[in-house]
Amino acid sequence: xxxxxxxxxxxxxxxxxxxxxxxxxxxxxxxxxxxxxxxxxxxxxxxxxxxxxxxxxxxxxxxxxxxxxxxxxxxxxxxxxxxxxxxxxxxxxxxxxxxxxxxxxxxxxxxxxxxxxxxxxxxxxxxxxxxxxxxxxxxxxxxxxxxxxxxxxxxxxxxxxxxxxxxxxxxxxxxxxxxxxxxxxxxxxxxxxxxxxxxxxxxxxxxxxxxxxxxxxxxxxxxxxxxxxxxxxxxxxxxxxxxxxxxxxxxxxxxxxxxxxxxxxxxxxxxxxxxxxxxxxxxxxxxxxxxxxxxxxxxxxxxxxxxxxxxxxxxxxxxxxxxxxxxxxxxxxxxxxxxxxxxxxxxxxxxxxxxxxxxxxxxxxxxxxxxxxxxxxxxxxxxxxxxxxxxxxxxxxxxxxxxxxxxxxxxxxxxxxxxxxxxxxxxxxxxxxxxxxxxxxxxxxxxxxxxxxxxxxxxxxxxxxxxxxxxxxxxxxxxxxxxxxxxxxxxxxxxxxxxxxxxxxxxxxxxxxxxxxxxxxxxxxxxxxxxxxxxxxxxxxxxxxxxxxxxxxxxxxxxxxxxxxxxxxxxxxxxxxxxxxxxxxxxxxxxxxxxxxxxxxxxxxxxxxxxxxxxxxxxxxxxxxxxxxxxxxxxxxxxxxxxxxxxxxxxxxxxxxxxxxxxxxxxxxxxxxxxxxxxxxxxxxxxxxxxxxxxxxxxxxxxxxxxxxxxxxxxxxxxxxxxxxxxxxxxxxxxxxxxxxxxxxxxxxxxxxxxxxxxxxxxxxxxxxxxxxxxxxxxxxxxxxxxxxxxxxxxxxxxxxxxxxxxxxxxxxxxxxxxxxxxxxxxxxxxxxxxxxxxxxxxxxxxxxxxxxxxxxxxxxxxxxxxxxxxxx
Numbered sequence: 001x002x003x004x005x006x007x008x009x010x011x012x013x014x015x016x017x018x019x020x021x022x023x024x025x026x027x028x029x030x031x032x033x034x035x036x037x038x039x040x041x042x043x044x045x046x047x048x049x050x051x052x053x054x055x056x057x058x059x060x061x062x063x064x065x066x067x068x069x070x071x072x073x074x075x076x077x078x079x080x081x082x083x084x085x086x087x088x089x090x091x092x093x094x095x096x097x098x099x100x101x102x103x104x105x106x107x108x109x110x111x112x113x114x115x116x117x118x119x120x121x122x123x124x125x126x127x128x129x130x131x132x133x134x135x136x137x138x139x140x141x142x143x144x145x146x147x148x149x150x151x152x153x154x155x156x157x158x159x160x161x162x163x164x165x166x167x168x169x170x171x172x173x174x175x176x177x178x179x180x181x182x183x184x185x186x187x188x189x190x191x192x193x194x195x196x197x198x199x200x201x202x203x204x205x206x207x208x209x210x211x212x213x214x215x216x217x218x219x220x221x222x223x224x225x226x227x228x229x230x231x232x233x234x235x236x237x238x239x240x241x242x243x244x245x246x247x248x249x250x251x252x253x254x255x256x257x258x259x260x261x262x263x264x265x266x267x268x269x270x271x272x273x274x275x276x277x278x279x280x281x282x283x284x285x286x287x288x289x290x291x292x293x294x295x296x297x298x299x300x301x302x303x304x305x306x307x308x309x310x311x312x313x314x315x316x317x318x319x320x321x322x323x324x325x326x327x328x329x330x331x332x333x334x335x336x337x338x339x340x341x342x343x344x345x346x347x348x349x350x351x352x353x354x355x356x357x358x359x360x361x362x363x364x365x366x367x368x369x370x371x372x373x374x375x376x377x378x379x380x381x382x383x384x385x386x387x388x389x390x391x392x393x394x395x396x397x398x399x400x401x402x403x404x405x406x407x408x409x410x411x412x413x414x415x416x417x418x419x420x421x422x423x424x425x426x427x428x429x430x431x432x433x434x435x436x437x438x439x440x441x442x443x444x445x446x447x448x449x450x451x452x453x454x455x456x457x458x459x460x461x462x463x464x465x466x467x468x469x470x471x472x473x474x475x476x477x478x479x480x481x482x483x484x485x486x487x488x489x490x491x492x493x494x495x496x497x498x499x500x501x502x503x504x505x506x507x508x509x510x511x512x513x514x515x516x517x518x519x520x521x522x523x524x525x526x527x528x529x530x531x532x533x534x535x536x537x538x539x540x541x542x543x544x545x546x547x548x549x550x551x552x553x554x555x556x557x558x559x560x561x562x563x564x565x566x567x568x569x570x571x572x573x574x575x576x577x578x579x580x581x582x583x584x585x586x587x588x589x590x591x592x593x594x595x596x597x598x599x600x601x602x603x604x605x606x607x608x609x610x611x612x613x614x615x616x617x618x619x620x621x622x623x624x625x626x627x628x629x630x631x632x633x634x635x636x637x638x639x640x641x642x643x644x645x646x647x648x649x650x651x652x653x654x655x656x657x658x659x660x661x662x663x664x665x666x667x668x669x670x671x672x673x674x675x676x677x678x679x680x681x682x683x684x685x686x687x688x689x690x691x692x693x694x695x696x697x698x699x700x701x702x703x704x705x706x707x708x709x710x711x712x713x714x715x716x717x718x719x720x721x722x723x724x725x726x727x728x729x730x731x732x733x734x735x736x737x738x739x740x741x742x743x744x745x746x747x748x749x750x751x752x753x754x755x756x757x758x759x760x761x762x763x764x765x766x767x768x769x770x771x772x773x774x775x776x777x778x779x780x781x782x783x784x785x786x787x788x789x790x791x792x793x794x795x796x797x798x799x800x801x802x803x804x805x806x807x808x809x810x811x812x813x814x815x816x817x818x819x820x821x822x823x824x825x826x827x828x829x830x831x832x833x834x835x836x837x838x839x840x841x842x843x844x845x846x847x848x849x850x851x852x853x854x855x856x857x858x859x860x861x862x863x864x865x866x867x868x869x870x871x872x873x
């Protein structure tokens with residue numbers, strides 16, 4: 001157990017050093033006294049004996065140093081001494097320390113904040129077991145319950161297949177009605193995902209079949225909000241859209257699927273007797289692969305599935321599920337293809353951090369050059385190059401850690417505002433937070449950044465450029481001249497990186513501008529939407545129909561409201577039901593050739609609320625009631641594809657949703673699913689003829705003021721007309737449009753933020769270099785002014801000298817951007833990656849910022865008083 005005793009002693013030497021020092025003093029005195037007594041016993045006088053004893057021991061300090069060296073903690077004590085000295089050095093120059101700390105903190109804070117967002121959105125493991133083995137089938141939200149039952153046992157390389165979709169329900173509690181968005185899924189759902197409840201249970205086999213007890217699994221958020229986190233909720237019967245359901249489980253806080261806004265999980269009703277089982281394509285199929293399943297086995301299984309489907313069903317060509325069979329990884333399906341975005345953002349944040357490090361490295365190099373006398377004196381006193389280098393490295397790492405602490409504080413203080421500014425689904429914002437991974441990242445980045453900024457000064461120290469004699473700190477030396485060249489090179493690199501960031505941001509700014517210039521076929525300005533659900537158990541068909549009509553009438557009477565209506569789906573956000581139609585006068589488009597058409601019922605005022613333009617015929621009128629001839633309004637894509645240049649008015653087609661209808665109008669294309677690409681064919685039907693009495697509707701209100709301000713009034717009106725109505729999502733159409741271009745908006749936001757920080761860092765770098773040069777040449781400038789030099793010429797000379805690295809860096813940055821801009825191709829729309837306007841704009845902004853940064857110290861140089869500069873020497 002000797003090693004334990006040795007470890008204990010070393011710990012005492014570290015944390016209880018004072019006691020050991022006292023013991024060391026006592027031991028030295030003891031040995032000194034014993035030697036002195038021995039000499040006295042031999043006849044030597046006491047005074048002489050003590051003196052001789054000290055001479056024989058060789059001095060107290062040497063004895064103590066040898067003893068401390070034997071303690072085995074010299075590395076730690078040296079480090080402690082270096083840290084104390086480094087801290088004193090930083091405290092001696094508060095201006096330099098503050099500038100370096102803030103500069104590096106901006107880089108570290110930006111890195112930490114972005115990493116937290118990227119980690120939360122793109123890297124953090126999904127809340128499922130072995131997410132890499134989870135896949136989603138093609139043709140999402142288009143599978144029927146019957147198809148699911150036909151194919152779920154076909155694949156051999158799959159551990160399980162589950163079906164799910166999303167729906168809205170009314171949750172009735174003592175406090176009132178709440179609209180709850182829920183995931184409805186087959187019994188295998190949780191087993192396929194590989195997740196367990198926080199407590200209780202999930203679905204059992206048969207929960208999705210006829211005759212089973214209605215059950216519900218709550219999300220953690222719903223359990224806390226509506227049931228006060230009461231664990232006794234298990235077994236309780238709750239009213240869900242008029243159906244008593246037994247709460248059987250509560251999911252963990254971190255679990256969500258397919259988005260965090262889903263608040264409950266309800267079993268599907270896979271009843272072959274019900275029409276929706278065989279006719280309603282609304283499901284998504286997901287599966288778990290066996291650990292040993294290969295890509296070849298997956299393709300073989302998909303081939304077996306399509307064979308079974310082809311034998312069982314005769315699909316129209318427009319939605320033939322036997323074609324293009326494939327699976328998508330769960331991460332890509334839920335979050336999209338994140339790798340290109342992730343690499344782009346990490347590259348950008350790497351540039352930003354590198355710029356901060358380069359900037360501070362230039363400042364530290366300036367500081368070490370100005371400490372030539374100190375370094376020379378320490379060298380004369382015996383300090384080696386390794387000791388000097390160790391001290392420079394310690395100071396840099398300490399500065400990095402201090403900047404890291406400030407950066408974390410900046411990230412924490414601004415993180416909420418950053419997340420709120422992100423163009424992402426609000427439901428996903430709740431998953432973003434600063435956590436332990438963030439702190440570890442900040443610590444690692446701080447240490448790496450601290451070591452990185454020491455590279456240039458360390459190079460000078462190890463080459464001996466700082467120990468060239470005990471000179472005045474203001475005397476130009478070869479080391480100072482070399483340091484100046486390194487500083488200018490660092491500034492050029494910094495400007496290069498800033499131009500690359502700024503050019504990328506400029507390209508994305510123009511991309512977003514191009515996307516916003518696309519005509520969506522509706523006017524999103526001033527439009528507010530609200531999801532409303534009145535359950536069948538709350539009101540009969542006619543009462544529900546009367547409620548929506550009365551609500552529209554009341555809303556249209558509000559000040560500032562120009563029009564209002566309701567529909568079942570929002571463009572760009574909600575997709576929509578779709579199915580094949582039969583065209584009366586186009587027999588060639590029958591059978592497998594039947595075209596696929598999106599189904600959109602709406603009330604008469606909805607077109608006006610959306611600001612839709614009718615280009616032929618008419619829109620939906622109040623006279624289009626349930627007893628009147630069935631009609632439809634189609635989009636121009638529908639009219640062009642089916643009838644070409646001929647008029648589509650008066651033509652007839654048959655839809656599985658509403659039967660045969662007559663085309664009475666054509667509207668300009670209102671984008672349905674995407675701003676870009678070819679628009680689908682869409683049929684718009686009078687609400688009273690297609691969905692009269694349905695309890696779910698989206699009210700759409702056009703107002704001349706801020707649409708958000710209308711939300712409280714709209715909520716009040718709903719509750720006044722129908723207290724049992726449940727209100728769901730409230731959104732502006734502008735936010736819907738922004739959501740459709742969320743990716744370029746996010747990239748524009750981040751790259752714009754980083755390019756702004758890059759411009760700030762570049763400006764600080766230019767200012768630091770020019771200011772240092774002016775400071776070192778203060779005597780020269782004073783003498784030149786004293787003998788009649790023109791201040792304006794002096795100012796121009798200083799600015800010209802400071803702008804050389806800026807111009808070099810801007811030219812190099814524009815060149816690098818030109819050759820690397822192809823990496824942005826997938827994120828651009830309507831703009832070429834080599835767009836000269838973006839490149840010239842980015843370079844010009846950096847050059848302008850460099851001029852401003854150089855002017856301040858240049859003006860100070862031109863105002864130098866000769867007497868003051870000479871007196872300072």
